[in-house]
Amino acid sequence: MDPTGLVYVELGLIFVGISLLGGVARRFGLSPIPLYLLAGLVFGDGGFAPVVAADGFVTIAAELGVLLLLLTLGLEFSPEELSSSLRRHRPSGVVDLVLNAIPGVAVALVIGLPWPAAVAMGGLTWVTSSGIVAQLLTDLKRTPNRETPAILSVLVLEDLAMAIYLPILLVVLAGGGFLQALGGIALALGAVALALLAATRASRRIGKILTHRTDEQVMLRVLGLTMLVAAATHALGASAAVGAFLVGIAIPAGLAERARKILAPQRDLFAALFFVSFGLSTDPRELAPYLAVGALLAVVTTVTKIATGWYAARREGVGPKGRLRAGFTLVPRGEFSIVIAGLAVAAGHPKVGLIATAYVMILAVVGPVLARFSDHIGARILSPSTLPPAAPSGSLRSAS
Amino acid sequence: MEFTETLLPGVGVRYDGQSRDGQPIAIVVAHDGDVEIVTYQRTDPDAVQYRLELAAHAALAVAELLGSPRVSARLVDLTREIPGLHTRRLVVAPGSRYAGRLLGDSKARTRTGCSIVAVVRGPDVIAAPAPDFTLLAGDTLIAIGSERGLEALAELLGLTPDDPVPVMTAPV
Incomplete structure (x- = not known):
């Protein structure tokens, strides 16, 4: 068959494959991410049916998938929500970072990975999957629960921190020294400040430029702006993904809601290809020795995330059962762990990719299961003495 | 009755208040306008007991039935x-x-x-x-x-x- 025909065949099989796997995941209320990774493993280097002809396209599509993931993430949160989370929940964000990044860094150093890879490992154990958690809260109908603001705020802070962490990680991975890392931090902080400023000061103008009566125009304009800003931050060495995230934040709330709906199918398509592509680049034959490392990290960082959620919810005056729900809900790791691992792999640390594959495949499945059965588990492990309900206060501000 | 407001980043806003018999109730207004009205469990006051889910247009209709067009929400x-x-x-x-x-x-x-x-x-x-x-x-x-x-x-x-x-x- 000619090369073009082969591309169609391979893409067709990939799409049919991820559609079937996505269907299975939905049926059992699971995140499709681990299954997409699995599909990539099966098709990829050393797998049963290596993708050859469509490889170039899948690689580019994967990059776009990362941009779209970060863009739609930025669209979720308004500057108001970001700053209110930053004001009220900073301690929870710090606890989250300290408890969950340290195990990743420590394990990386113990198994003899160089320290740039350790920085990546810290990131991938730190960040909860906002995609999986958002889906969980909807599926389990826990949005009105009183622990939910604590959960969402931890997610928001992690996402905001990503905008600073990713540029630092890139500098570190590129072998930059301390000064360059500082430069990266300054650059990242500057870019975040600029985006927030744009969001608060120029959001009307941005909204005006991007708004149009047809969805097609909105899609093209938002995508165009995203690609250009991503190119700019990429050129500055601050990761294209960060640029996309900042565009998402800068888009005003009313339009953001619409843009998110319009871009959702593109995001789903390209993000799926990103996960598959990550699996493709992982050789399943090498995975075995790292399963144990991934599993160990999964156990440790499940405990540390539960502690994080417990702490964050307790600060909100939530009772023990709610604190446990918050902890369990924060356990899933997913898209961002893979994004971080992808950067490490590209910088020549394939072992991080192998560990991340095992780690995410475990926690993207176990996390949602824990969240689902949180109340049953809580009834068993919380002794009656810890159960008197706390006063349901919470992050309140008077309606005005 | 006084309602207090809590931001739910990425989701919407939760308004907390009380029913006539003093039971805590909350109204969650999602960014897309869908509304959920809930009460909380006695044993676990952080978890939902009963819920009423309204699509955005239904929520508007209910608000108008109650005699208060949602002027402030639109504002x-x-x-x-x-x-x-x-x-x-x-x-x-x-x-x-x-x-x-x-x-x-x-x-x-x-x-x-x-x-x-x-x-x-x-x-x-x-x-x-x-x-x-x-x-x-x-x-x-x-x-x-x-x-x-x-x-x-x-x-x-x-x-x-x-x-x-x-x-x-x-x-x-």
């Missing part, structure tokens, strides 16, 4: 899109200098730069009240303007008849 949308613009509900207190006087007497717009876009009186909502509209104690004014302007307006409404006539210029 919130508006102010979200225009940074620097805020909306506030201000109650005319019984002792206020302007209870029983014409809206025009307050010279609110000249003094504070704020527009009073509606007045909520019991079940009625008077949209775009004219200067010759008589304010009564207990009226809720829905005003939009800058944060400082709204502060000034709240101060203005809080004046008693014995206070000196305020000299205020419109803050930018």
Whole structure:
């Protein structure tokens, strides 16, 4: 068959494959991410049916998938929500970072990975999957629960921190020294400040430029702006993904809601290809020795995330059962762990990719299961003495 | 009844209040306008006991049935899109200098730069009240303007008849 025909065949099989796997995941209320990774493993280097002809396209599509993931993430949160989370929940964000990044860094150093890879490992154990958690809260109908603001705020802070962490990680991975890392931090902080400023000061103008009566125009304009800003931050060495995230934040709330709906199918398509592509680049034959490392990290960082959620919810005056729900809900790791691992792999640390594959495949499945059965588990492990309900206060501000 | 507001980042806003028998209730308004009204469990006051889910259009219909077009909700949308613009509900207190006087007497717009876009009186909502509209104690004014302007307006409404006539210029 000619090369073009082969591309169609391979893409067709990939799409049919991820559609079937996505269907299975939905049926059992699971995140499709681990299954997409699995599909990539099966098709990829050393797998049963290596993708050859469509490889170039899948690689580019994967990059776009990362941009779209970060863009739609930025669209979720308004500057108001970001700053209110930053004001009220900073301690929870710090606890989250300290408890969950340290195990990743420590394990990386113990198994003899160089320290740039350790920085990546810290990131991938730190960040909860906002995609999986958002889906969980909807599926389990826990949005009105009183622990939910604590959960969402931890997610928001992690996402905001990503905008600073990713540029630092890139500098570190590129072998930059301390000064360059500082430069990266300054650059990242500057870019975040600029985006927030744009969001608060120029959001009307941005909204005006991007708004149009047809969805097609909105899609093209938002995508165009995203690609250009991503190119700019990429050129500055601050990761294209960060640029996309900042565009998402800068888009005003009313339009953001619409843009998110319009871009959702593109995001789903390209993000799926990103996960598959990550699996493709992982050789399943090498995975075995790292399963144990991934599993160990999964156990440790499940405990540390539960502690994080417990702490964050307790600060909100939530009772023990709610604190446990918050902890369990924060356990899933997913898209961002893979994004971080992808950067490490590209910088020549394939072992991080192998560990991340095992780690995410475990926690993207176990996390949602824990969240689902949180109340049953809580009834068993919380002794009656810890159960008197706390006063349901919470992050309140008077309606005005 | 006083409702308190909690932001749910990426989801919407939760309003907490109480039912007549003192049970905590909450109304979650999602960014897309869908509404959920819930009560909480006795043994686990952080988890939902009963819920009522309304699609955005149904929520609007219910709000109108209850006699209060969602003026303020729409204003919130508006102010979200225009940074620097805020909306506030201000109650005319019984002792206020302007209870029983014409809206025009307050010279609110000249003094504070704020527009009073509606007045909520019991079940009625008077949209775009004219200067010759008589304010009564207990009226809720829905005003939009800058944060400082709204502060000034709240101060203005809080004046008693014995206070000196305020000299205020419109803050930018």
